[in-house]
Structures are given as structure tokens and as C-alpha cells.
Amino acid sequence: MALCSICEHLNRAAIDKALVTRSASMRDIAGQYGVSRSALSRHKANHLPRLVQAAEAAEEAQAVTSGAALIDELDRLLERALAILEAAEGSGQLRVALQAIREARETIKACAELAMAAELEARVEALEAQIVEAQRGGVWSV
Ligand SMILES: [Zn+2]
Numbered sequence: 001m002a003l004c005s006i007c008e009h010l011n012r013a014a015i016d017k018a019l020v021t022r023s024a025s026m027r028d029i030a031g032q033y034g035v036s037r038s039a040l041s042r043h044k045a046n047h048l049p050r051l052v053q054a055a056e057a058a059e060e061a062q063a064v065t066s067g068a069a070l071i072d073e074l075d076r077l078l079e080r081a082l083a084i085l086e087a088a089e090g091s092g093q094l095r096v097a098l099q100a101i102r103e104a105r106e107t108i109k110a111c112a113e114l115a116m117a118a119e120l121e122a123r124v125e126a127l128e129a130q131i132v133e134a135q136r137g138g139v140w141s142v
Contacts, residue, residue, distance in 0.1 A: 005035050006043035019044050098131065 006015055011033055018029045019040070030037045 004043050004047055005039045007047055009033060009035065015040075015043075016048060019048065102131075 006012060009015060015029060015033055015035070018024050018032075019026075024032065026037050026040050029035075030040055
């Protein structure tokens with residue numbers, strides 16, 4: 001069995017932890033512990049306990065889930081915006097509601113930048129277009 005400079009390393013536990021939690025980049029870990037990046041990659045691929053890799057996969061699955069949750073949230077916002085636009089035809093007092101939607105939208109937009117930007121951005125733009133359209137139509141003044 002070939003020797004692995006990471007397995008043999010005095011700080012193996014700390015290196016494994018950094019690899020799994022991604023608390024630092026591969027380059028930073030390599031620099032910090034004086035090991036090569038290729039040794040790190042090989043060790044991560046071949047020698048990290050399976051359980052640890054399973055935990056990593058679960059974490060990734062969760063990130064995907066929260067991305068989907070963001071899209072759902074944005075869809076709800078869009079529905080609310082459309083409902084407000086409809087109601088606005090008979091009333092000019094919806095500035096507060098519009099403001100609330102904008103704030104929520106900004107929050108989600110910020111999350112989107114951290115997550116799956118492309119699809120979320122498209123929906124944010126659709127929401128924005130609806131608001132701009134309403135303003136242009138003079139339904140309310142902001
Ligand atoms: Zn190893």
C-alpha cells in the first residue's frame with residue numbers, strides 16, 4: 001500500500017476536518033500543513049472515511065433543497081404581487097404592501113446570489129417587471 005503524506009501527517013485529524021467542513025480551500029490547507037494539493041485531493045478521494053463523504057453528500061442535497069425552497073418562496077411573492085396589482089385597480093392605498101414585497105424580494109435576491117442564481121434571477125426580473133408595469137400604468141404613485 002502506497003504511503004499517503006496526509007494519512008501519515010501529525011495533523012491528519014485537523015486536515016480531515018478542514019477537508020470535510022470546507023473551512024478552508026484546498027490551497028490554504030495545503031499551505032497551512034505543508035502538503036501538496038495533489039496529495040490532498042488523492043487523500044480526500046481515497047482515504048476519507050465513507051461516513052464523512054456521506055455527510056458531505058447530505059449537505060449538498062440540503063443546499064439543493066433550500067434552493068428549491070427559495071424558488072417556491074419567490075413564486076408565492078409573485079402570486080401576491082399579481083393579486084395586489086389586481087386589487088390596485090380599485091384602490092390607491094397599496095404602497096405599504098408594495099414596499100413589503102420589495103423588501104422580501106431583496107432578501108430573496110440576496111439569497112439567490114448565494115445560491116442558484118440564474119433561475120431565481122429570471123423570476124425576480126418577472127416580479128420587477130410587474131411592479132414597473134403597474135407604476136407605468138399609474139395604478140399607484142410611489
Ligand atoms: Zn490518505
